[in-house]
Amino acid sequence: MNELPIASERLAACRDLRLPAFRERFVELAATARREQSSYKQFLLDLLQIEVADRDIRRQQRPVRAAKFPRPKRLEDFDYDRNPNVLPETIGDLKSSAWVREGRPLVLIGDSGTGKS
Known part of the structure; x- marks a missing residue:
């Protein structure tokens, strides 16, 4: 057939x-x-x-x-070497959307090119 x-x-x-x-x-x-x-x-x-x-x-x-967005950025790609004051646990908390549901703000402060977006 x-x-x-x-x-x-x-x-x-x-x-x-x-x-x-x-x-x-x-x-x-x-x-x-x-x-x-x-x-x-x-x-x-x-x-x-x-x-x-x-x-x-x-x-x-x-x-x-x-x-x-000009280029994709993911939490998994966060560069801890360029951002030594940011703890892995903090980034881990962002993976859950609980902070959004709880109404907690997120502010990223830093120089241009440091991975805030």
Whole structure:
């Protein structure tokens, strides 16, 4: 059986329904489902879970892209050598959003180029 027409219809449907992760991972997940003898329901659930996870990631990335930061900076990349007065525990506290929920302020003070942003 020729799979090409089905594949092109699947790609078009995924594009129309805006399911990029479904489109990109379908072949891989179908092969895994066949190898593991998964049910159709399990295969569909796996595809849907992949799409949901991908959307969550894109939802988190969207505001960061919209902010148009000049370069990405992450707490994991904080340079303690250039900021010896900052304790690792302080940076660790920032990883949790509890300080925001508690209404505690955050002020970063330092010279230009010291990693405040």
